[in-house]
Amino acid sequence: MKRGKKVRRYKDRLREILDVAAKLFSKKGFEATSIQDISDKLGLEKGAIYYWVKSKDEILYHLIxxxxxxxxxxxxxLMRKDIQPDEKLKLFIGNHINVLTSNLDRAAVFFNEYRALPKKWKKKILKLRKNYEAILRNVIEEGQKSGAIRKDISPKIIALAIFGMVNWVFHWFSPQKEFSPQEIARMFSQMIMEGLRPNRNS
Amino acid sequence: MKRGKKVRRYKDRLREILDVAAKLFSKKGFEATSIQDISDKLGLEKGAIYYWVKSKDEILYHLIxxxxxxxxxxxxxLMRKDIQPDEKLKLFIGNHINVLTSNLDRAAVFFNEYRALPKKWKKKILKLRKNYEAILRNVIEEGQKSGAIRKDISPKIIALAIFGMVNWVFHWFSPQKEFSPQEIARMFSQMIMEGLRPNRNS
Structure with a gap:
């Protein structure tokens, strides 16, 4: 077998492990799921899984x-594109809801089990999160400078309000229900930019 | 000892148990906390706590x-008052943030440990939650009828967006930080009613 194929197989199996683990963690919770449960679902011997990951904690880290x-x-x-801040805000919101709703099991692990991560990995994830939050805050500050966004509300509060709206989608979104991720993103963007009072732009 | 005094003492002790449990559940998680841990903190014999509650599950239920x-x-x-829908919206947001920030341990249990509740109690809590969500949706629909709130966004989506913003406060609020619950509520209400574009009312 060629090396490239071997690597691909290794990665495919790792992806399988992560998918199965996400489903189990999301359904039963991280604490209540064992490596044995994951192995059983995959039809693997318990020992075999350690060829791919060192521990259940490491699986959790991979997923988050x-x-x-x-x-x-x-x-x-997206943010590097030469577009207006309010367009960037729309794209940010759309992307966030899109990622979050594209794999609800992984999103559940991301939101519900972050607390269970060992410290050293929490640190790494926190760094990514800070980067991500900074991107949104930069867009807002850019908008405040350019005049597209009001200056009398703290950019921090605006960012936290937006993160609240879009993260909460995880708690109520269902692919079978009436609103698609795109529709939710469009309505949220409207609410955020235009507010709830009617006849704003008419 | 008079009966009234006895009842008061009973209730005081129950409140103490709940307060201590909220702190432990919030810090270590519900699963990882034992009745023994709670008893130890209170300086009670393990058996004594069963005079007030039947199980750890029951403590969780009481808290939520x-x-x-x-x-x-x-x-x-508030909602029965004869005031405009946008004022009601403000009061709703203010009250929510106020309750949530007034006891962060209990809020943590409410958000993080709801999943751990036994089914029969989940049902009861779900009923309260549905009532609460209906109040917000009614205010929004009232506002859409009266013309105070735009009609082109689904009241369901507006309610879910607002719940997202205000519930997320739990994840970032700190009493030591720069924004008070009142300030957060004021800025959120502005964002929601007026949106982010500048010079709206000027």
């Missing part, structure tokens, strides 16, 4: 790291 | 029930 990087990846390239 | 009812209590009377 992946979600964090998905949030960051698209946003990083 | 209390928080749910605090959210509802003030809001119920």
């Amino acid at each position: 790291d992946k979600e964090s990087k998905l949030f960051l990846r698209t946003v990083n390239s | 029930d209390k928080e749910s009812k605090l959210f509802l209590r003030t809001v119920n009377s």
